[in-house]
Amino acid sequence: MRTKSLKKNKINVVTLGCSKNIYDSEVLMGQLKANNKEVVHEQEGNVVVINTCGFIDNAKEQSVNTILDFVQRKQEGLVDKVFVTGCLSERYKPDLQTEIPDVDQYFGTTELPSLLKALGADYKHELIGERLTTTPKNYAFLKIAEGCDRPCSFCAIPLMRGGHKSTPIENLKKEAENLAKEGVKELILIAQDLTYYGLDLYKKRALADLLKELVKVEGIEWIRLHYAFPTGFPLDVLEVIKNEPKVCNYLDIPLQHISDDLLKSMRRGTTHKKTTDLIYKFREIVPEMAIRTTLIVGYPGETEAHFQELKEWVKEMRFERLGCFTYSHEENTHAYNLDDDVPEEVKQERANEIMEIQSQISWELNQQKIGKTFKCVIDRKEGNYFVGRTEYDSPDVDNEVLIDAEKFYLKTGEFANIKINEAADFDLYGEPVTA
Secondary structure (H helix, E strand, C coil), X not given: CCCCCCCXXXXXXXXXXXXXXXXXXXXXXXXXXXXXXXXXXXXXXXXXXXXXXXXXXXXXXXXXHHHHXXXXXXXXXXXXXXXXXXXXXXXXXXXXXXXXXXXXXXXXXXXXXXXXXXXXXXXXXXXXXXXXXXXXXXEEXXXXXXXXXXXXXXXXXXXXXXXXXECCHHHHHHHHHHHHHCCCCEEEEECCCHHHCCHHHHCCCCHHHHHHHHCCXXXXXXXXXXXXXXXXXXXXXXXXXXXXXXXXXXXXXXXXXXXXXXXXXXXXXXXXXXXXXXXXXXXXXXXCCEEEXXXXXXXXXXXXXXXXXXHHHHHHHCCCEEEEEECCCCCCCHHHHCCCCCCHHHHHHHHHHHHHHHHHHHHHHHHCCCCCEEEEEEEEEECCEEEEEXXXXXXXXXXXXXXXXXXXXXXXXXXXXXXXXXXXXXXXXXXXXXX
16 A cells, blocks of 8 residues: 655755846745745755746856756756746747756746646735745845836847836835835845836836835835836936935946947937936936946947947946946847857957956045945855945945954844945955944
8 A cells, every 4th residue: 555655845946047036036935935835945955946047148058057957866866856937948948848858847937826836835816025035134125027118139038027017016015014024124126127117007107106105114224226227217216316315326227338339229229428418417416326237248230449439438437336248149039130240259358358447447436435434234244254235235246345253243134334444346345433
């Protein structure tokens, strides 16, 4: 007679890609916990859910390698089941099913109820805004919209995430209140495009209205804006940043390029002059603002002259934060019809050149911080240092403030006033002072 196994499954959620994926994994984990499932994030478990990224070549390669790694573990009897979800699965499900058939099941980005069912759980509609956060306890991502309506030629996100869909303000405020009760002090607002927020629900750009509600949430001390699209940016948001102490003097605004030729081909809806004027407008209204941007080099048709224009513009604008990507030729995008005519080594050389310029700018800007005192949040202890951030720095991508843990004691997750004594291109060193 067969006996029913009493072994309880432990579900390991593995997250690849961007902050939007982290958020989605946290929602999945919250649902599983509400179903009394044992769930962990990137630890050992006999059932594995891989939340994949499908944005550019490197991300796709990492996702495929992770799937293959867990399939191998399944074949070796180290895990029982492997499920795949997220952007790569949304975009390439038929190919993946053919190429890696040993995965138990593939799910797209909008198939959370079906994924939960496969894991023996029910989708609970009442869990609005409830999730298991995986970030350090002091900050959390707040996804205010899903999808994107922009026509950018190089981007496959609308293929994987669909059209723009804003989350109502009241739902987001409730979610923020839940996070604050859990000890979260910093909200990082994310979406494919913050600029578009509210157009579908309220028939107007409503990011400023949302911020005015979120600042009322007790316990939240910092609100940070990520991924705003430059075209149609709602300038009333700048007044909120300027006047509301809780809204960080910080904006992440991917600009991608500055050459009119390439901006037109990229279908960005802007020009060199409009983009430059917008940045100057930001700095005029919010002089203390730290602006983070990302650029793409090696886009089809990018000549040496286009690249020189980009370099000179980076020198002129002196962004506080900047990242640079090489162009990835993505099928089913508008740009895929163009000739990917910049050699890979040239793309890489151009990216390196931009980052060298930015490194010097960052070093110069950081030298100006020496002797000044900043309110910092302490994210973690690492080795002999407590690691913190100012309001001008986002986790994982920006400057960190390092404080000698052998000399000073600080509480992780708390704020402290740190006087900067030394500065490198991407790190600051300081010590706590009383206000």
